[in-house]
Amino acid sequence: MDLNADLGEGFGSWRLGDDDALLDVVSSANVACGFHAGDPSTMHRVCRKAVEKGVAIGAQVGYRDLAGFGRRRIDYDLDELRDDILYQIGALEAFCRTAGDRVRYVKPHGALYNTAAVDEGQASAVVAAVLAYDPSLPVLCQPGSVLATRAEAGGLTVVGEGFADRGYQRDGRLIPRTSPGALVDAPGEVVDRAVRMAVAAEVVADDGSVIPCRVRSVCVHGDTPGAVELARRVREGLEFALLEVGAFSSRQAP
Structure with a gap:
């Protein structure tokens, strides 16, 4: 089972999260590419550290919306x-190559x-970009979403993703961040949700x-x-359930 986190989401003098500590825990890093967050120096630093620690790098692509953190x-x-x-994708690829690796997958942000989970047009735009850049790149997204369906129809590999720290609605969509229950931050509950998704393929x-x-x-x-502590505990929970934690994407030399 892969364990991923969003990294490189600082900008300039502002740091968000502890990238280095998370890279000691996760198997895949969704690196911000400068539109919703991130900047060239941050991308360079995170890619270098990820390669040093054997973590697969994915392009976390988002709207051109630094002020809104890509959540509008x-x-x-x-x-x-x-x-x-x-x-x-191309911008992040440059820093991956400099660090000795390449982009391994694509995940939309925020x-x-x-939107791509429910909107045919925006889902198709994501798929078109990946197909144009490299059809071998997997797309990390919600299983059963419009994006998953469009990506599969386009011949792309789809990797289903679950959120241990986010609330779900009955229809399988995430609870909007502006609504109660959007975030799950009780460590025990986060771990239980992660293990249930991984083992039983379901979430409450x-x-x-x-729901499946x-x-x-x-x-x-x-x-x-x-x-960081949540990620550590999730990894421990997955391993306690006898699941090997490792990247879904290969990490051969570029």
């Missing part, structure tokens, strides 16, 4: 969205992630119903309070 929906021209995503929704959640990767957000 933008109704893009779809060709422009495709090109913005291509730009971000509002783009949530906000109304108490049990077949995943190959579990995410702990880097900006969740106590993220």
Whole structure:
């Protein structure tokens, strides 16, 4: 089972989360590519550290929205969205190559992630960008989402992702961050949810119903309070359940 986290989400003098500590725990790093967060020096630093620690690097692509941290929906021209995503993957690839590796997968961030999960147009723009850049790159996204369906139809590898620290609605969508129950931060509950997703392929929704959640990767957000300790405990929980924690993507030389 893969364990991923969002990294490199600082900008300039502002640091968000403890990237170095998380890289000691996770098997895959979703690195911000400069549009919703991140900057060239941060991308360079995180890629170098990730390669040193044997962590797979994914391009976390988002809206061009630094002020809103990529969490505000933008109704893009779809060709422009495709090109913005291509730009971000290419930028991160430069720093991966400098560090001795390459981008291993693509994961949308924030509002783009949530919108592409239900919107055919934006999902298609994400798929078009990945196909144009490198059709061998997997797409990390919610199982059963519109993005997952469009990516599979386009011949891309889809890796289902579950969120240990986020609340789910009955329809399988994430609870909006502006609503009660959006974040799950009790360590025991976070661990239990992660293990249940990994072992039983299910999660408990906000109304108490049990919904399918077949995943190959579990995410702990880097900006969740106590993220490093939560990630450690999730990894310990997965390993206690006799699951090997490792990246879903290969890490051969570029």
